[in-house]
Amino acid sequence: DIEEKEKEKDKEKEKDKEQVINSNNNFQIFDLELKSNYVNEREIEKKLSTLTKPQRYCLLFLSCSIKTHCSIILQGNTNSGKTHLITLFAEMLGKKLQIYQMNKDINLSMFFGQSLIRQLSTGEKREINELCMKLSNLIGYKNESKKWNINTYSNLFQTFKKYQNTKDNYQEANKIFQKIMEIISITNRFRTSISPFCDALVNGDWILIEQIESAPADIIEKLIPLCGEKPELKIIKGTEEITYKQDTFMKDRKINKEFKIFFTFNPYNRDKKIHPSLFSKCLVFTLPQIDS
Numbered sequence: 001d002i003e004e005k006e007k008e009k010d011k012e013k014e015k016d017k018e019q020v021i022n023s024n025n026n027f028q029i030f031d032l033e034l035k036s037n038y039v040n041e042r043e044i045e046k047k048l049s050t051l052t053k054p055q056r057y058c059l060l061f062l063s064c065s066i067k068t069h070c071s072i073i074l075q076g077n078t079n080s081g082k083t084h085l086i087t088l089f090a091e092m093l094g095k096k097l098q099i100y101q102m103n104k105d106i107n108l109s110m111f112f113g114q115s116l117i118r119q120l121s122t123g124e125k126r127e128i129n130e131l132c133m134k135l136s137n138l139i140g141y142k143n144e145s146k147k148w149n150i151n152t153y154s155n156l157f158q159t160f161k162k163y164q165n166t167k168d169n170y171q172e173a174n175k176i177f178q179k180i181m182e183i184i185s186i187t188n189r190f191r192t193s194i195s196p197f198c199d200a201l202v203n204g205d206w207i208l209i210e211q212i213e214s215a216p217a218d219i220i221e222k223l224i225p226l227c228g229e230k231p232e233l234k235i236i237k238g239t240e241e242i243t244y245k246q247d248t249f250m251k252d253r254k255i256n257k258e259f260k261i262f263f264t265f266n267p268y269n270r271d272k273k274i275h276p277s278l279f280s281k282c283l284v285f286t287l288p289q290i291d292s
Contacts, residue, residue, distance in 0.1 A: 047088055058287055070283045071226070071227040073212075073264075073284045074262070081290060102215040104216060112197060124183050129148050135176045138169050141155070202252060206261070209264070210263075211264060211265070211266065
């Protein structure tokens with residue numbers, strides 16, 4: 001009786017492994033259960049029914065990869081179904097997928113955001129004018145035009161630099177001058193644009209890099225550290241170097257364990273090659289052409 005029950009349990013497990021989707025929006029993929037409320041089962045079933053045998057094997061490969069910390073490279077010729085399979089897999093698990101199409105014109109700012117110098121606000125301009133008036137009165141500078149512009153600012157600052165630091169009110173004048181410099185300083189006016197890529201790291205979304213062989217070398221170098229067991233990304237925001245990684249207490253820089261990065265690669269494009277370090281950190285599956 002015990003042996004019979006064990007056999008029945010084994011049969012049930014095998015059925016579960018073969019089942020990709022069940023009726024409760026729970027995906028049972030090799031004992032890995034992931035839930036989603038954003039899944040259209042009927043549409044997925046239709047797409048699954050059109051897959052070729054190699055594509056079905058690839059889907060199983062992707063399913064197994066979920067339990068690893070490795071990134072994935074799907075390689076194959078054009079129209080072998082690389083992108084379709086990754087987007088379908090993300091759809092099956094209800095994962096948000098960001099897709100980046102590589103070409104020679106892609107730069108780092110498109111991935112990781114860019115630092116811009118913001119304009120002075122109306123309040124900051126008003127404060128600068130008030131401080132300049134105070135400084136003028138202290139050091140005896142006369143603003144003949146009675147308006148503040150680049151020329152009058154420059155004349156005021158030149159006058160201050162010649163001002164004798166032995167005078168009693170020099171310290172007060174210097175404090176005002178330093179305050180003006182602090183407001184107009186470029187360092188304090190850096191603004192970093194929002195990066196969806198970095199948001200994906202924190203939120204645990206998925207990234208697909210299409211045609212990685214077409215990516216510039218500096219982008220590949222940045223992406224390689226994200227592909228290991230301990231993913232890490234270092235970027236510059238303003239004047240500060242920021243590191244995204246899993247073992248940090250900073251929530252806005254902590255890489256979510258559900259984050260995963262996928263690549264598509266065409267090995268038949270002999271004019272373009274990618275760094276072997278990327279291959280060494282990824283699991284690779286080769287897809288034949290659909291008509292082969």
